[in-house]
Amino acid sequence: MHLSNLSFLDWKRYAPCCLCGESRAIQHSVCQQCWDGLPWQKQHIHRHDIECFVSCHYDFPINRIIHQFKQQGKFEFIELLTACYLEKPKPRVQAIVPMPIATEKLIQRGFHPSYLLAKALSHHWQIPIWQPVSRHDGHAQRGLSRADRLSNLLDQFYLNTEHCRYKHVLMLDDVITTGASLAALQQQLEQLGCSQIQSMCLCDAVH
Ligand SMILES: [Zn+2]
Numbered sequence: 439m440h441l442s443n444l445s446f447l448d449w450k451r452y453a454p455c456c457l458c459g460e461s462r463a464i465q466h467s468v469c470q471q472c473w474d475g476l477p478w479q480k481q482h483i484h485r486h487d488i489e490c491f492v493s494c495h496y497d498f499p500i501n502r503i504i505h506q507f508k509q510q511g512k513f514e515f516i517e518l519l520t521a522c523y524l525e526k527p528k529p530r531v532q533a534i535v536p537m538p539i540a541t542e543k544l545i546q547r548g549f550h551p552s553y554l555l556a557k558a559l560s561h562h563w564q565i566p567i568w569q570p571v572s573r574h575d576g577h578a579q580r581g582l583s584r585a586d587r588l589s590n591l592l593d594q595f596y597l598n599t600e601h602c603r604y605k606h607v608l609m610l611d612d613v614i615t616t617g618a619s620l621a622a623l624q625q626q627l628e629q630l631g632c633s634q635i636q637s638m639c640l641c642d643a644v645h
Contacts (some may be wrong), residue, residue, distance in 0.1 A: 456514060458497055466521035467514070476500055481526055484643055485617030488624065494524040496613055496643035504640065508551045520558040522640055529636055532604040533568035534560055536629065537596065537611040537619060542575040548581055556610050568607065571626045572598045591622045604629035614639040
């Protein structure tokens, strides 16, 4: 078949794996071997009083994929990253709250990574996105003590509404390390009146 005769669906069917580039992509734009080879974790972890579902360990190749998506804007990885989140069954929540990004970072990067992933999940689960919390431009965390880091983080988040539209929500982020950002976001959501807050991340960066 000549390439120009391929429809988009045909192209998807014949497209090579976006990781190895060799085998045919069977699902989520990767081949079966690459999919099986992801550093799966698929479990709930506890950090900073947060219970969070994580799909993978922050290891090769998912760490590279996230880096390329966030730092280089490689949106072709969204399908794969979304599929990793979808290893968890649909949560019973009324809205998805993506981790807020500071305006300074948004301008620098040109897009909001967690929002893009939340958008894909929102479409798949038919659950709306809600962004009642905003984020100030943060000062560097490096060099601060653990307690200072925490209060620094808490100061970064603020409510942009007084109306608690949804009580049951899912906080969404890409990588969890200490869990401090999620804890700070959770605190704001609780203050607003959310009563059931779940969280979910792609990767767990602490081993
Ligand atoms: Zn592959």
